[in-house]
Amino acid sequence: AQKITQTQPGMFVQEKEAVTLDCTYDTSDQSYGLFWYKQPSSGEMIFLIYQGSYDEQNATEGRYSLNFQKARKSANLVISASQLGDSAMYFCAMRVTYGLTGGGNKLTFGTGTQLKVEL
Amino acid sequence: ETGVTQTPRHLVMGMTNKKSLKCEQHLGHNAMYWYKQSAKKPLELMFVYNFKEQTENNSVPSRFSPECPNSSHLFLHLHTLQPEDSALYLCASSQGAELLNTEAFFGQGTRLTVV
Numbered sequence: 001a002q003k004i005t006q007t008q009p010g011m012f013v014q015e016k017e018a019v020t021l022d023c024t025y026d027t028s029d030q031s032y033g034l035f036w037y038k039q040p041s042s043g044e045m046i047f048l049i050y051q052g053s054y055d056e057q058n059a060t061e062g063r064y065s066l067n068f069q070k071a072r073k074s075a076n077l078v079i080s081a082s083q084l085g086d087s088a089m090y091f092c093a094m095r096v097t098y099g100l101t102g103g104g105n106k107l108t109f110g111t112g113t114q115l116k117v118e119l
Numbered sequence: 120e121t122g123v124t125q126t127p128r129h130l131v132m133g134m135t136n137k138k139s140l141k142c143e144q145h146l147g148h149n150a151m152y153w154y155k156q157s158a159k160k161p162l163e164l165m166f167v168y169n170f171k172e173q174t175e176n177n178s179v180p181s182r183f184s185p186e187c188p189n190s191s192h193l194f195l196h197l198h199t200l201q202p203e204d205s206a207l208y209l210c211a212s213s214q215g216a217e218l219l220n221t222e223a224f225f226g227q228g229t230r231l232t233v234v
Contacts, residue, residue, distance in 0.1 A: 043207060047222040106167075107211075111160065
């Protein structure tokens with residue numbers, strides 16, 4: 001079975017500072033994808049960044065970067081130069097292929113981290 | 120605007136009512152999903168449809184009945200729900216449920232309250 005763990009229920013960061021949101025995962029599949037989503041109070045989930053298990057370089061997308069440490073099974077999201085509009089819930093998620101473990105096509109989510117950006 | 124539209128945005132229903140949630144996407148995606156999001160719990164995958172065929176039913180009670188008439192539309196029919204079914208129901212779509220690196224695009228959700 002696949003599992004995503006986000007240990008920080010809430011985080012505060014000052015505007016223009018960088019913040020790291022933690023995510024660890026557990027899977028026995030060798031091939032998987034890791035995603036981060038942002039959910040503002042409006043409810044929709046907004047895709048931020050993707051990291052494949054075979055990607056050698058850490059993914060970056062604008063102010064978002066993913067600190068991928070495969071041996072430690074961690075995929076932390078780093079947001080640089082925080083803005084007030086970054087205040088939201090952030091979810092880490094993992095997708096596995098149809099593998100020997102029968103993970104199928106599920107996109108498994110963590111419990112999320114509520115980020116608040118302060119002036 | 121993500122290209123996935125859910126209606127209604129809010130729904131209050133009694134335990135004996137029958138209602139339906141609608142999801143529509145015009146992104147050309149082949150896979151559609153229903154998720155349930157309850158407070159302080161991870162998003163729970165309910166159903167997956169790939170090319171209109173249901174490929175995943177994650178042990179969802181029969182009072183939730185999905186329908187996928189075509190690749191662009193997905194419904195969730197609700198009947199005799201319980202108060203604990205109150206949650207945000209999110210619809211998502213992706214290029215193909217079997218593809219590893221495709222992100223899912225989500226709608227804004229339907230906030231369901233069962234009274």
